Every structure is written in C-alpha cells, then in structure tokens.
Amino acid sequence: MPSVLVTGCAGFIGSHLCERLLADGYQVVGLDNFDPFYARSLKQDNMGGFLQHPSFRFLELDLRAGSEALTQALGATPIGLVVHLAAKAGVGPSVREPAAYLDNNVLGTTHLLEWMRQQGIGKLFFASSSSVYGNSPQRPFREDQSLLQACISPYAASKLAGEQLTYTYHHLYGLSVLNARFFTVFGPRQRPDLAIHKFVRLLQAGEPIPVFGDGTTARDYTYVGDTVEGIARGVAYLLSQPPGFETINLGNSHPVALLELIHAVGEAVGIAPQLVFQPMQAGDVDVTYADSSKAQALLGYAPQTSLAEGLRQFVSWQQNTNGSPLQA
Template structure:
C-alpha cells in the first residue's frame, strides 16, 4: 500500500518522505513547487527522492480539484494520506492573502474530498500550526485552550482547516489527526524562516532584523523529532470517528536572542542587529504542551536547540556556498 504525501518537495514533506522510504513504505509525493521561496531548494530536495523505486512524484496544485481527482483515480493503492502542502508564512499572508485562501482553504477541502471518497483509507493526517493559538498568554499551549482569536490570516486559515476537518469526521466518519506544528527547523529548511535568513545574513556580514530586542520566544522543534512524531501518529488512527488535534513541538520555549547567539557561535561571526517593534501578526511566545501526543505515541523530542542549530549549520555551509 501507499502513503500520499502532499508538499513532498517542502521542508517537512521531504524529510517525512525520507523517513517513510527508510522504513520500507511506498510513497506518492505531490507538490506544485511554487516560487514562494527559491524553487531550486525544492527541486534539490526532490532530486534526493526521485529515482528510488518506492517513490514517485506528480507535480500538481492541491487546489486543482480535477488534478487531484485524476491522481486519486490513478492510484487505488493509496491507503493513508499525510497532507502537508499549504501556503506557509505568517507575514506573507498580509501581502498575498489570496494565496492562503487558495492553498490552505480550497486545497484542504479538495484533499478532504479526496480522502472521504477513498474506500479503505486508514488515516488522514494534516498539518495545522501553533499559529491557531493567536495571542494566547497561558503557557504552555494546550489543545483544550481557546483558539478563536487568530492574529494572522495564516493562523485563521489553519484554524478553518481544523474546523472543516471536524465536519468531515462528523459527516463521513473520516479518521483524521491534525498536527499543530511549532517552529520547525533543521537541514534543508525554509529560507523564509528566521534561523535560515539570519544564518545567511550573518555569513554575508549583512544586518538581521530582530523584533522587540530579541525577547520573542518560540518552541523551536528539530525536523527529525517532528518527523518521528508524524510517523508515530500516522500509525495510530483514531479508534472512533472523533477528529483528533495534537500539539507537536519541543516542549521548550526559547528566545530569539538565544537563537542568534547560537548562530553567531556556529558561524564564528557577530550579527549586525537592527531592532524593530514586534509586527502585529507575530505572537510574543509559543510553547507546546505535548502531553497528548506523548501519551498516544511515546513522542519525546530529543534535539535541543544547541544541538539542532549546529546540525543545521553543517548543512547550511554546503548549501550556501553554492547558492
């Protein structure tokens, strides 16, 4: 049988495909490979997957209903779906909101329809985000906390996805788990994220923009830990029809200033810092309560920031030298 992974050329999607292939799964990956960030990075990830006998790839947009229906019709062996494809980025949702409506809302509905029409589908796992917690101040964030006041359109679309998924579980008995990811980082990561863009600027002797004096805090989660959690959840579909939502993070909130210090140490250069006020779409703090996913799967993040950042930088030096 086959796992369908949407967003297979993306950061988390690529690493997930690697892990699934390593344990002997057959994987069908899809991605539209858009230009939100350098498509060369997406193509490079994909090149590491293509050519393996258990992997095949189809370029398409998840918001293209006809294309997805055609894909599903031609792949009757799909029995699990991990839906990671989305328009990412909190601040970019203020620049091009329509991209989020297309990918995150229409795309999610298209994938829900594909899933509910697939007989024998064991599990539909999809990416949500810590952004659904908005400006909540109670720490750590728990799945039982209110999530009705998002502070970014991106967060609003991810909460909308959760609500649509809830209705599909209720109406059609679709077995689903939504994963609220917390600031995922690591090798082959996204250039738009702070750790990557900071590393590139520091290496080039260019200034970095830090908000609120570096006091903003994030639950930085290493990609290998995230992937282990996804696989553990994928193997454990809900027993009943009730949809499931789980935090998946490092269970530790650390300041952006600490991130900068680790990058400076690893790169052997001081950052040129330009301090600015916190943007309205950025939250002050994120911190994941992971007791639910731990109880379900035994999930235990193993990679603290001072281990994960050197691993990222080891990859980054090679990539940055050629790009």
C-alpha cells in the same frame, strides 16, 4: 505496508518525511505544486535523495485544481492514508496576501478532503500550526483550550479553518483524523525565508541581524527530525487505531527568546552578531510554547535534539549546499 500520499512532498518537512516513510518500508506517493514562494530548484534538490526510489512516485499537481484533477492524476492507485503538509506558508506574507492563503490552504484542503471522501480513503494526518493559538495568555498551549478569536494572521486563520474542515469530514463521513500543530520547525532544508536561515546568511555576509521588537519574543523551536518522528508515529497510530479524531501539539516545550536564538546562531556559525532593533511585525505572536504531553501519551513522542545540536546540523547543511538563495 499501505501507500501513503504526502502532499507538499518537496518542501522542508515533506522531503524529510518522505525519506523517513520510505526507510520505514511504506510505498509513498508525493504531490507538490512547486509554489513560487521560493525557488523551484531548492525543492527539486530536497527530493534528490528519494525521487528515484523504487517505492516512490511523484506527481506535480496543485490541489486547487479540484478533486477531479486528483482522481485523474492518481487513477486507481491504492492510498491507505494521507499526510497533508501542502500549504502556502508564512505569517508575514499572509498579512500582505490574505486571499492567496485562504485560496491555497482552505480551498486546497477542501478539494483534498472531497477527493478522499469520493475515493473512500479514511485516514488523514493534517499539519496545522502553533500560530492558531495567537497571543493566548494560557501557556503552555494545550490542545483543549479555546481558540475563539485567537488567530491574528490570515495564515493562522487558514490553518484553524483546515482543522475545522477535518472535523466536519470526521463528523459527517467518518474520516479518521490526527491534527498536529507544528511549533517552529528548523533544521536542514529549512525554507530560506525563515529566521534561522536568514540569520545565518546575514552573519556570513557580515551584515547586521534585524531584531523585531525588544528581543524577548520567544519560539518553541523544534528540530525537523523530532517533528518527522512525531509524524511517523502519527501515521503508525492512524493505521493501527479505529476511526477517531485527535489534535496534538508537536513542539519541544521549551521557548527560546529571540536574542538567545540569535546568539546561539552566532555560536554555531562562529561569528558574533551585530543587532539592529526594529518594530514588531504585524501578525507575529509574542510566545509559542507547546504542552506536548498529549502527543507523548498518545504516540510516545519525545523530542531528542537540542537547539545547539540542531543549529550545528543546519549550519553544516547550509555550508555544504553553498546557502539557499531566495530566488531561482
């Protein structure tokens, strides 16, 4: 099996992916900068199950340090493929700190691509986001629809810029690329700033849950195990195919309204939620809804985990880890 470099390996999705790739027999090199957006200790816990695996090597590095820093850190390590998950995440925070998101997500991606070009590494799985569709009236979202003037948050713009960069490197240098737009991934190890994680903590603390808008906004919630299955299939696809460029949605193709989600979280926790309605937050979209038929045709991608089962898995993990505080 070739070596796979996973950027953002200590994060929510990245840590699950490393476990999956190691179980599949890959040699994995993991890279993370422990961005202080949430506690370093949580990310270290994420890696606890595989950090000492004989086929895993960890590097602490910020991609903004440049391609030379990557070359120095990795040396002659043979890398067959890169899964680029590392990014400064979060729609709301990007509205408050747009420069930081463009710096991390656009400049960092550029440095990674340039290092790949210099090293002759020809295969990339790039993690994009459903946020690039903005409030498009065309639903479900298809990969071939126009995204001009679609992005309504700096985070979304940074992800779409990443997609454009990967195409540029494909066009100029023959990089083989699979861009995957993730749709609201949830499950064990989910970031503590995300809705489901916050709702569970609030319910357990006996506090009301804020409802932004009228509760009809909807998200295409996708269980982390299904997303990771899609990534693993994408890795295998890239390794087996001649150079190309594809973009896919990795979603569940079933939007769930915010009020429905809150009540489902309440059932999983066993506590009836109290609601406090508040204005919509800047940058938030109304609905995300994936047409995942292309991923199904290309990779055999077919999500298996229901919202209720995924929430049970999350609550079980959260209770066993005594919750996840936002600060270290």
